[in-house]
Amino acid sequence: MSDPSNATIAAAFDELGDLYELDGAVAYRVIAYRNAAKAVRDASVSVSALTREGRVTSLPGIGKTLEEKLRALLETGTIPATEKLRAKFPPGLIDLTRLPGLGPKRARKLFDELGIDSLESLREAAEGQKLRGVKGFGPKFEESVLAAFAAGVAEKAAPRLVLNKAVELSDAIVDALRAHPAAVRVEAAGGVRRLADSVKDLDIVAASEDPPALAAALADLDLVESASSSGENAARARTHNGVSIDLRVVAPDQFGNLLQHFTGNKQHNVKIRERAVRKGLHVSEYGILDDATEETLRCATEEEVYARLGLPWIPPELREDRGELEPGYVVPDLITQEQLKGDLHCHTTASDGRNTALEMARGALERGLEYVAITDHSATHGFGNDVSPDALKRQIELVRGINDQLDGIEVLVGTETNILPDGAPDYDDDLLAELDWVVASVHTSFGMSSAEMTKRIVAAIEHPWIDCIGHLTGRKIERRKPYDLDADAIFAAAAANGTMLEINSAPDRRDLNDVHARAANAVGVTIVINTDAHGVSTQGIARWGIATARRAGLTAADVANTRPWAEFAPLRKHARAAAT
DNA sequence: GCCGTTTTCGGCCCGACTGTTTTCAGTCG
Numbered sequence: 058m059s060d061p062s063n064a065t066i067a068a069a070f071d072e073l074g075d076l077y078e079l080d081g082a083v084a085y086r087v088i089a090y091r092n093a094a095k096a097v098r099d100a101s102v103s104v105s106a107l108t109r110e111g112r113v114t115s116l117p118g119i120g121k122t123l124e125e126k127l128r129a130l131l132e133t134g135t136i137p138a139t140e141k142l143r144a145k146f147p148p149g150l151i152d153l154t155r156l157p158g159l160g161p162k163r164a165r166k167l168f169d170e171l172g173i174d175s176l177e178s179l180r181e182a183a184e185g186q187k188l189r190g191v192k193g194f195g196p197k198f199e200e201s202v203l204a205a206f207a208a209g210v211a212e213k214a215a216p217r218l219v220l221n222k223a224v225e226l227s228d229a230i231v232d233a234l235r236a237h238p239a240a241v242r243v244e245a246a247g248g249v250r251r252l253a254d255s256v257k258d259l260d261i262v263a264a265s266e267d268p269p270a271l272a273a274a275l276a277d278l279d280l281v282e283s284a285s286s287s288g289e290n291a292a293r294a295r296t297h298n299g300v301s302i303d304l305r306v307v308a309p310d311q312f313g314n315l316l317q318h319f320t321g322n323k324q325h326n327v328k329i330r331e332r333a334v335r336k337g338l339h340v341s342e343y344g345i346l347d348d349a350t351e352e353t354l355r356c357a358t359e360e361e362v363y364a365r366l367g368l369p370w371i372p373p374e375l376r377e378d379r380g381e382l383e384p385g386y387v388v389p390d391l392i393t394q395e396q397l398k399g400d401l402h403c404h405t406t407a408s409d410g411r412n413t414a415l416e417m418a419r420g421a422l423e424r425g426l427e428y429v430a431i432t433d434h435s436a437t438h439g440f441g442n443d444v445s446p447d448a449l450k451r452q453i454e455l456v457r458g459i460n461d462q463l464d465g466i467e468v469l470v471g472t473e474t475n476i477l478p479d480g481a482p483d484y485d486d487d488l489l490a491e492l493d494w495v496v497a498s499v500h501t502s503f504g505m506s507s508a509e510m511t512k513r514i515v516a517a518i519e520h521p522w523i524d525c526i527g528h529l530t531g532r533k534i535e536r537r538k539p540y541d542l543d544a545d546a547i548f549a550a551a552a553a554n555g556t557m558l559e560i561n562s563a564p565d566r567r568d569l570n571d572v573h574a575r576a577a578n579a580v581g582v583t584i585v586i587n588t589d590a591h592g593v594s595t596q597g598i599a600r601w602g603i604a605t606a607r608r609a610g611l612t613a614a615d616v617a618n619t620r621p622w623a624e625f626a627p628l629r630k631h632a633r634a635a636a637t
Numbered sequence: 638g639c640c641g642t643t644t645t646c647g648g649c650c651c652g653a654c655t656g657t658t659t660t661c662a663g664t665c666g
Contacts, residue, residue, distance in 0.1 A: 089639055093638085157665090193657065194657085197655090198656070321666095330650040334649090
């Protein structure tokens with residue numbers, strides 16, 4: 058049995074939090090488990106390893122009790138308290154809380170008094186008008202339950218929107234509202250502003266001298282299917298494709314407070330308010346109340362909000378309570394897309410791309426890059442998109458010719474070679490040696506154990522001609538889980554071998570993710586940000602890789618392909634091997 | 638259940654809405 062991953066441990070703590078909540082534990086105990094789950098999820102090292110080393114209580118929110126539970130999980134594969142509570146509450150009980158207006162307390166009450174233990178039994182009770190018999194429940198609740206079932210809310214968890222789709226929609230709404238005469242300022246907030254992997258809904262904030270007019274304007278947008286206003290200064294809407302939008306409007310002199318509040322994330326805000334309370338200050342979306350003067354400071358800008366709290370302005374991408382509020386934290390000068398000088402991973406018509414190598418090279422040049430690597434899929438890729446060894450030899454000639462012909466950009470010939478299950482690339486070493494640059498990626502056999510997958514990737518990292526590992530975990534955001542691997546071991550091997558790890562910029566990959574990128578950087582791995590573009594039209598997607606790098610706190614100096622070609626070139630294994 | 642410039646106990650963020658209530662607990666963002 059291999060050690061549980063951080064994701065597995067975090068899920069176990071979340072489940073225990075849910076179970077304690079159903080059990081009626083004091084709220085702070087439940088919060089403690091949720092906080093611990095977050096700390097584990099955000100940890101840049103293996104929590105299993107920390108536990109074995111006796112250092113796990115150094116993580117914020119993990120004390121002696123949770124350490125004990127972690128030890129039990131490692132030794133027996135389960136936590137006794139979890140087993141006990143699972144026996145007490147049917148698994149379907151948690152599902153009930155997916156319904157609007159039904160939280161753990163009320164779900165528990167329905168279970169105790171009516172024996173409701175699943176979505177199905179809840180539906181039957183609502184249809185039979187049995188719910189109104191329970192104190193605190195009435196006909197309106199029965200109606201809302203049936204409406205939720207009719208809308209399909211109960212059947213599946215609400216889908217989350219991958220960031221690029223969310224940004225596209227959010228931009229359209231923000232632009233439309235800005236055009237309204239009552240608008241003074243309109244900005245996207247929430248996960249869109251933090252450039253999270255995906256978002257649940259869109260949060261939009263605005264400043265206006267006439268809030269109701271702007272709230273009403275949201276309902277009139279073409280892309281809005283239905284809208285309801287809740288209060289004069291707020292509106293909630295749904296788009297035709299089912300995305301929820303929350304709009305909040307305040308006076309211009311409070312806009313900074315509102316923007317800060319709705320940018321979040323929740324943990325960041327909670328920590329900010331907890332710190333503020335110790336200074337006699339109370340932070341809300343309307344202002345900062347000072348106990349000493351009983352006056353509320355309204356802030357037109359976010360900078361004022363943070364300054365009043367004795368903090369530097371923190372870029373939204375870093376507002377995740379991952380250390381950015383700790384004393385002495387220095388806000389890094391985060392990398393920007395304009396600082397990228399090269400792209401080391403893209404495809405052409407030789408494999409599954411839509412444009413030729415010449416077109417991709419020109420596209421990169423037009424985007425201001427100094428170097429680009431042509432890296433088509435390798436011999437065993439399949440789907441009819443593989444490049445045989447002979448075809449790769451022809452590709453070498455072709456790309457070398459393009460490089461001679463194009464001024465202003467270095468065009469490298471490379472490959473994205475498959476990492477076979479035994480860790481070997483699928484071209485001969487002699488052929489790989491002829492290339493300028495080799496990315497190696499896992500495209501098959503995702504289901505290996507963590508130990509096997511780690512061994513496989515480390516073998517690739519140790520290969521003399523593999524310069525870089527592509528999309529390390531294979532995740533597809535909201536569609537496919539990352540494969541199991543020991544990230545710490547892989548980062549150590551990459552640092553030791555001088556093998557680079559990419560942040561793949563495909564908006565549904567962003568792999569390395571933010572947590573991994575931070576951890577890899579911390580142990581000295583050389584990181585590059587690549588587009589993996591399959592056509593000229595998507596060569597701009599580096600913005601999503603940049604977003605992940607910023608969320609990881611990386612600066613230009615932390616990312617190798619911000620360097621000019623003359624400085625980047627010698628960092629490649631291909632250059633180092635040629636020099637010896 | 639965690640934690641400390643309120644330090645080993647007694648605290649632990651903010652505001653709004655909802656449906657059900659006679660004053661509010663629970664839920665949500």
